[in-house]
Amino acid sequence: MTTFFGNPGSTELPFLADLPSDFRYILGLQEAVAVGMADGFAQASGLPTLVNLHTAPGVGNAMGAIFNAQANKSPLVLTAGQQVRAMMTLQANLTNRDATAVPHPFVKWSYEPPRAEEVPAALAHATYMSTLPPKGPAFVSIPMDDWNVEVDRDAVNGAIERSVTGRAAADPAVVKELAGRLAGASNPVLVAGPDIDAAGAWDAAVALAERQRLPVLASPAPGGGRIGFPESHPNFQGILPPAIGPLAEALQGHDLVLVLGAAVFSYYPYIPGPFLPKGASLVAVTSDPDEAARAPVGDAIVADVKLVLEQLVEALGEASRDAPEPRPAPPEPAPSQPMSGTEAMAALADAFPDGGIVVLESPSSTLALRNQLRISRPGSYFFGAGGGLGFGLAAAVGVQLARPNRPVACVIGEGSAQYAITALWSAVAYSTPITFLVLSNAEYAILKWFAAMEKVERAPGLDLPALDCVAIAGAYGVRSRRVEGREQLTSALRKAFSSDAPELIEVTVAPGMWLE
Numbered sequence: 321m322t323t324f325f326g327n328p329g330s331t332e333l334p335f336l337a338d339l340p341s342d343f344r345y346i347l348g349l350q351e352a353v354a355v356g357m358a359d360g361f362a363q364a365s366g367l368p369t370l371v372n373l374h375t376a377p378g379v380g381n382a383m384g385a386i387f388n389a390q391a392n393k394s395p396l397v398l399t400a401g402q403q404v405r406a407m408m409t410l411q412a413n414l415t416n417r418d419a420t421a422v423p424h425p426f427v428k429w430s431y432e433p434p435r436a437e438e439v440p441a442a443l444a445h446a447t448y449m450s451t452l453p454p455k456g457p458a459f460v461s462i463p464m465d466d467w468n469v470e471v472d473r474d475a476v477n478g479a480i481e482r483s484v485t486g487r488a489a490a491d492p493a494v495v496k497e498l499a500g501r502l503a504g505a506s507n508p509v510l511v512a513g514p515d516i517d518a519a520g521a522w523d524a525a526v527a528l529a530e531r532q533r534l535p536v537l538a539s540p541a542p543g544g545g546r547i548g549f550p551e552s553h554p555n556f557q558g559i560l561p562p563a564i565g566p567l568a569e570a571l572q573g574h575d576l577v578l579v580l581g582a583a584v585f586s587y588y589p590y591i592p593g594p595f596l597p598k599g600a601s602l603v604a605v606t607s608d609p610d611e612a613a614r615a616p617v618g619d620a621i622v623a624d625v626k627l628v629l630e631q632l633v634e635a636l637g638e639a640s641r642d643a644p645e646p647r648p649a650p651p652e653p654a655p656s657q658p659m660s661g662t663e664a665m666a667a668l669a670d671a672f673p674d675g676g677i678v679v680l681e682s683p684s685s686t687l688a689l690r691n692q693l694r695i696s697r698p699g700s701y702f703f704g705a706g707g708g709l710g711f712g713l714a715a716a717v718g719v720q721l722a723r724p725n726r727p728v729a730c731v732i733g734e735g736s737a738q739y740a741i742t743a744l745w746s747a748v749a750y751s752t753p754i755t756f757l758v759l760s761n762a763e764y765a766i767l768k769w770f771a772a773m774e775k776v777e778r779a780p781g782l783d784l785p786a787l788d789c790v791a792i793a794g795a796y797g798v799r800s801r802r803v804e805g806r807e808q809l810t811s812a813l814r815k816a817f818s819s820d821a822p823e824l825i826e827v828t829v830a831p832g833m834w835l836e
């Protein structure tokens with residue numbers, strides 16, 4: 321936890337005094353950015369990550385990002401400064417009188433130690449809580465005078481120098497039964513979810529799919545922050561739609577649906593229908609007891625998805641059923657002026673470097689990116705599962721800090737970019753050579769799409785004329801340029817990917833939704 325994030329105030333300064341030289345403090349200019357950067361860092365590194373916020377207003381500013389971190393199952397240790405203990409009861413300026421209540425319900429645990437001597441143990445507790453499944457944020461409020469109190473090292477070492485692990489295997493009898501169901505099914509399908517990536521289980525998922533000749537679908541794009549299966553693999557068949565009726569429709573013909581590392585399901589919008597096609601049954605494997613409990617249909621096994629996959633691979637032989645037909649390559653998008661989101665994503669695919677990582681927050685082009693890019697390496701895709709805008713720009717900085725040797729592309733709508741725009745400053749300050757690709761369509765395209773579906777007419781506030789991201793980025797010190805057309809875009813992207821500084825490219829895309 322030697323890299324940590326924050327935005328300081330007077331109540332946090334004692335914590336920051338005399339940092340050891342091997343600690344790195346990453347400053348975010350607004351708390352949504354500090355937490356978003358930490359979220360990206362925690363997910364890309366797999367490590368618990370500390371964020372220090374400024375008492376009540378700092379935590380308040382961060383709430384949307386904390387919600388996202390919970391949805392992303394990001395192991396964040398959130399701390400906030402607090403007034404000195406001697407002035408808390410009289411509620412001196414900056415006192416957060418109900419500090420532990422503020423971050424609820426988006427944290428797993430929230431605490432203010434009753435004595436300074438217990439701060440180390442509380443931080444250890446929060447750290448272990450954040451990393452136990454389901455991973456997520458935990459919070460500690462720390463009165464500012466606690467940092468100068470001497471503690472007995474022996475007394476706190478017991479709480480700190482421990483290992484606490486939470487990877488649990490499933491009951492072997494349950495896995496055996498599941499293996500039997502899979503072997504006996506006539507047309508099973510695997511649904512790959514984000515926790516396969518977080519658990520490091522790509523190889524095991526591929527082994528199971530290949531051995532059992534399973535078609536594989538990705539869990540719905542919203543609600544799934546990571547990719548759990550190589551999208552160019554011949555068994556991969558596409559992404560499930562997120563609404564109830566269409567999702568069941570997409571599973572038509574399958575008698576067993578095996579969901580790995582995803583909730584069942586993160587539905588939206590509301591299009592009612594049966595949860596499963598007739599004759600189908602479902603089994604979900606998840607490390608999250610709440611996901612298991614709240615599913616509207618199917619059985620669930622609460623366990624580490626990688627361990628269960630490995631147990632299944634061991635229990636099952638080669639299936640004799642036919643492997644699925646590989647899906648065709650993405651269609652070449654028709655050129656248009658301005659280009660479509662699909663064409664922009666095709667340009668990104670042309671320029672995309674080996675080992676590249678995408679951080680995505682471009683609502684109208686989410687599916688276009690998935691279909692055109694077909695990401696096929698683990699740890700290469702991060703999307704805000706909670707749906708709160710502001711994740712993308714900030715998380716990209718954290719991802720790049722955690723993965724300094726991999727090229728990172730942040731693909732973002734010009735509307736979405738505004739929610740955490742000051743992350744551009746951090747990108748420059750900490751020399752993260754991110755390629756920011758801003759898709760500019762002068763509107764909130766996805767909301768217009770929703771408005772049509774919800775039969776909402778004449779809603780105000782859905783147009784974004786005259787937003788100039790090149791000028792904004794320039795003010796934060798990011799080299800930036802506007803391009804038009806696929807050729808210019810591809811060449812600008814290639815240059816940006818090979819640059820050792822952050823670069824921003826803004827491209828005009830046509831209004832509308834891009835699903836292919």
Ligand SMILES: Cc1ncc(C[n+]2csc(CCOP(=O)(O)OP(=O)(O)O)c2C)c(N)n1
Nearest residue numbers: 683684708709733734735736763764765766
């Ligand atoms: C914090 C937050 N506020 C508002 C929204 C609602 N919202 C969802 S998508 C969207 C528009 C995004 O615009 P842009 O990034 O330009 O993408 P486009 O839809 O045009 O592709 C908004 C405002 C949200 N998801 N999160």
